[in-house]
Amino acid sequence: MPERVRPIEEALPGHKRYIELHQQGWNNGEIADAMGVSRERVRQVLSFYGLKSVKSASRTVADKQLVDAICRLYDFEDLREIAKSMRVAASALEEAVRQRDPVALTLRAQQQAENHKAALEQRLQEKLAYWKSVSPIGLLTVMSMRRDEFGEFRAGAQCECGRETSVRLGYLRRGLVLSCGKPGCHSQVRASAGVFKAKARQAAKNEPKHRTARA
Numbered sequence: 001m002p003e004r005v006r007p008i009e010e011a012l013p014g015h016k017r018y019i020e021l022h023q024q025g026w027n028n029g030e031i032a033d034a035m036g037v038s039r040e041r042v043r044q045v046l047s048f049y050g051l052k053s054v055k056s057a058s059r060t061v062a063d064k065q066l067v068d069a070i071c072r073l074y075d076f077e078d079l080r081e082i083a084k085s086m087r088v089a090a091s092a093l094e095e096a097v098r099q100r101d102p103v104a105l106t107l108r109a110q111q112q113a114e115n116h117k118a119a120l121e122q123r124l125q126e127k128l129a130y131w132k133s134v135s136p137i138g139l140l141t142v143m144s145m146r147r148d149e150f151g152e153f154r155a156g157a158q159c160e161c162g163r164e165t166s167v168r169l170g171y172l173r174r175g176l177v178l179s180c181g182k183p184g185c186h187s188q189v190r191a192s193a194g195v196f197k198a199k200a201r202q203a204a205k206n207e208p209k210h211r212t213a214r215a
């Protein structure tokens, strides 16, 4: 049996905000974001009143708002946050900015990438300093630190025999890799495996925890 379309004037109190945003030209995805519900929920609510999602935000951004938004983008504010505070649809604001000053849109992304890079570099330096200070782990002395292609920390280390090797920090922490692995070194490690492993695990336990400092 087909559902009855409810007149907007008789909207339930909990539905009024959906209708308001819809009438301001927000599309269902944007309403869902703003209300903290699923897109499907927005579609459901609007369908009670016979309303369908607008294809893309048709709401125009006032010129003064646009200038203001561009200034804020140059201060590295987030476009979605700006849109929210101006109560305009993010997609509409983005499109308006793109037409006026496309550079403003790429600034924050660049800034974030730079911050990210700097933070990673600092973390690598901290890890390197720590693992150097607790070296040797087994026969390995940590010399360098990087992130590998899987996003894992990987230490460059020198074995007591002089060979250089590269080891996942996770393996070093658990005492799973304790030498370059060549037969002579391997048998040396085996002779003291218990002590070496215990030291590796203790070092892992004492490793400073990464503080996620997000600006």
Ligand SMILES: [Zn+2]
Pocket (backbone or CB within 6 Å): 139, 159, 160, 161, 162, 163, 179, 180, 181, 182, 185
């Ligand atoms: Zn070796």
